[in-house]
Amino acid sequence: MSYDRVFFGGTIITLDESNPIAEALAIKEGLIAAVGDYKDIQSNIGKDTEVIDLKHHTMLPGFIEAHSHVITAALFNAMTTDIGGYKYKTYSSIQNKMKEVIAGTAKGEWCVFTGWDVELVPDLPELSANYLDTTFSAEVKILVAAQTGHSAYANHAALSSSHINRDTPDPPGGTYVRDKHGNLTGQLLEEPAIIEVLRHTPLPSIKKILEAIEVVLKQHARAGLTTVTEMALSVSKTGYCGYSSGLPLQKLVSRDLDVVLHGIQDQILHLPVRLAYYTIAEGSEREKIVPLPKTGNKRIWHAGYKSFADGIPHCGTAATKKPYLYSELSEKLSFPPPPNYGKLYWTCDQLLNQVKPYHDAGWQVAIHAQGDRAIDQVLQVYGALGGKNRRHRIEHMGLASEDQLAKCALLNVGPSMFVSQLYYYGKTFSNDLLGKDYTDNWAPVDVAFKYGCNVSLHQDTPAFPGPPQPLASMKTAVTRTHKDDGTTVYGPNHRISVHQAIQAYTTGPAWQLFRENELGRLKVGFRADLVILSANPYIVDPMKLDDPNTIRVVETYIDGHCNQIWM
Numbered sequence: 001m002s003y004d005r006v007f008f009g010g011t012i013i014t015l016d017e018s019n020p021i022a023e024a025l026a027i028k029e030g031l032i033a034a035v036g037d038y039k040d041i042q043s044n045i046g047k048d049t050e051v052i053d054l055k056h057h058t059m060l061p062g063f064i065e066a067h068s069h070v071i072t073a074a075l076f077n078a079m080t081t082d083i084g085g086y087k088y089k090t091y092s093s094i095q096n097k098m099k100e101v102i103a104g105t106a107k108g109e110w111c112v113f114t115g116w117d118v119e120l121v122p123d124l125p126e127l128s129a130n131y132l133d134t135t136f137s138a139e140v141k142i143l144v145a146a147q148t149g150h151s152a153y154a155n156h157a158a159l160s161s162s163h164i165n166r167d168t169p170d171p172p173g174g175t176y177v178r179d180k181h182g183n184l185t186g187q188l189l190e191e192p193a194i195i196e197v198l199r200h201t202p203l204p205s206i207k208k209i210l211e212a213i214e215v216v217l218k219q220h221a222r223a224g225l226t227t228v229t230e231m232a233l234s235v236s237k238t239g240y241c242g243y244s245s246g247l248p249l250q251k252l253v254s255r256d257l258d259v260v261l262h263g264i265q266d267q268i269l270h271l272p273v274r275l276a277y278y279t280i281a282e283g284s285e286r287e288k289i290v291p292l293p294k295t296g297n298k299r300i301w302h303a304g305y306k307s308f309a310d311g312i313p314h315c316g317t318a319a320t321k322k323p324y325l326y327s328e329l330s331e332k333l334s335f336p337p338p339p340n341y342g343k344l345y346w347t348c349d350q351l352l353n354q355v356k357p358y359h360d361a362g363w364q365v366a367i368h369a370q371g372d373r374a375i376d377q378v379l380q381v382y383g384a385l386g387g388k389n390r391r392h393r394i395e396h397m398g399l400a401s402e403d404q405l406a407k408c409a410l411l412n413v414g415p416s417m418f419v420s421q422l423y424y425y426g427k428t429f430s431n432d433l434l435g436k437d438y439t440d441n442w443a444p445v446d447v448a449f450k451y452g453c454n455v456s457l458h459q460d461t462p463a464f465p466g467p468p469q470p471l472a473s474m475k476t477a478v479t480r481t482h483k484d485d486g487t488t489v490y491g492p493n494h495r496i497s498v499h500q501a502i503q504a505y506t507t508g509p510a511w512q513l514f515r516e517n518e519l520g521r522l523k524v525g526f527r528a529d530l531v532i533l534s535a536n537p538y539i540v541d542p543m544k545l546d547d548p549n550t551i552r553v554v555e556t557y558i559d560g561h562c563n564q565i566w567m
Contacts, residue, residue, distance in 0.1 A: 006052065007025045010055065012024070013058060019036065025041075070213065087115075119333075129153070130156075141161050142154065150312055206259050223469060225468060226531065228274070229513065271299075307365065323339040324340045325432060330432060348377050352384055356385060359385045367394055420460075423483050443494075456512055459472075470505050475544075527559060531555075
């Protein structure tokens with residue numbers, strides 16, 4: 001038997017404890033056929049074997065993004081203009097971009113902007129319908145969504161076109177903000193309110209959506225990712241969706257969403273990543289719940305169902321045990337009045353009743369819980385459900401305590417942790433929103449490892465600024481520093497090793513996705529999903545893991561085939 005492809009001439013880090021470092025790796029029919037010494041592999045190199053010199057680069061298992069919103073990111077790219085703080089550093093530059101786009105839009109048409117972020121761009125003004133009318137246009141319909149997706153601002157033309165006036169009742173779970181006289185300010189809080197405006201904006205064609213999805217998936221591949229998890233698809237026309245990823249997807253009725261998913265499946269063999277997806281656990285879906293299928297497509301599969309226990313710290317809605325800080329920034333972000341402890345979306349019984357049908361049908365459940373109160377609630381629900389083999393997940397776990405992570409281990413729950421928030425928002429969390437103690441204990445990944453949890457890290461694109469950067473997420477977990485300040489460490493006791501950070505992007509998420517026997521390690525019989533880096537992440541300065549001049553993605557392979565990600 002001759003191999004299809006053999007790699008040698010670099011460092012091969014396998015994440016396989018029985019064989020951690022290898023000289024060479026061989027592939028046959030999309031699977032890893034041999035990992036070890038080059039001399040042992042050389043005998044099966046045939047005349048048609050492609051032999052690839054790594055040129056002193058480093059190979060690892062392809063990275064796995066455990067929690068992202070790639071379809072939403074594609075929709076945003078196709079139907080909105082990005083004005084986020086990753087690209088724009090001042091209000092002047094954002095204002096110029098908005099005026100440029102609006103000037104090219106006909107009267108009565110829509111302009112939708114995403115990425116408004118007063119934490120990253122401190123000189124942003126307070127938006128309102130009046131401000132948007134007078135500064136930009138009263139005739140073009142304008143909607144400006146915050147980076148988080150949990151708040152937005154509409155001008156009067158957009159509100160009128162959406163049939164929202166001072167007498168319109170707030171939708172369940174959302175708020176049309178009003179002034180002291182009862183007049184609409186134009187601010188929209190939480191997804192149900194934003195949806196009522198967004199659903200009136202024009203939706204791109206299915207063809208354009210599929211093209212945009214391909215662009216976003218290739219962007220993830222360029223970051224070294226070979227498996228990506230779309231964490232919140234909504235198939236309901238009207239059902240509640242508790243996260244920003246659901247906003248444009250609420251406009252895709254079940255039929256169109258099926259078309260999109262089938263379109264992805266049709267082209268997935270030509271795309272550079274695998275795609276796992278979770279759908280929203282919503283009441284209108286319950287009659288459609290089917291037992292978990294025993295087999296599935298190896299490139300795209302339905303992994304489970306998603307629900308929500310609370311909000312996010314950027315809006316003061318993550319459910320906390322200690323109050324948020326009251327500051328100029330929290331006021332600018334329209335936090336609830338102090339003392340503010342955030343909010344739970346459901347009672348414990350309501351949340352249990354919501355997810356139990358999926359659990360009973362054999363599905364994995366993933367529940368968003370940022371605050372410590374919310375994490376308590378989710379653990380109570382999972383304890384009531386039982387069934388450790390389900391490997392239920394908790395998403396983000398920003399304010400997880402040691403006791404809570406110990407209980408995760410006891411219940412066989414997978415924590416997917418959003419330590420990356422510190423990369424952009426450590427300063428504002430500590431000084432303006434959460435306070436030093438909460439920030440120093442944000443996403444204690446080390447504690448998850450201490451108790452033997454199968455933990456993953458994630459970046460939550462596009463709610464998180466900029467392109468996917470798993471190496472930056474690893475840097476944050478290892479150093480716990482802000483991207484612009486390498487001296488302030490937010491909780492030095494919670495720093496983890498580079499090896500643990502890599503595990504949280506390989507073996508941990510593979511386990512959470514029930515793919516630990518085929519993904520996440522370079523091991524005989526596993527799928528040949530590979531990432532090649534220009535340098536060894538175990539050796540480079542951890543502070544430079546996000547520096548492409550120090551370490552960058554050279555190439556990725558999926559099922560042993562080169563993705564040619566830079567072409």
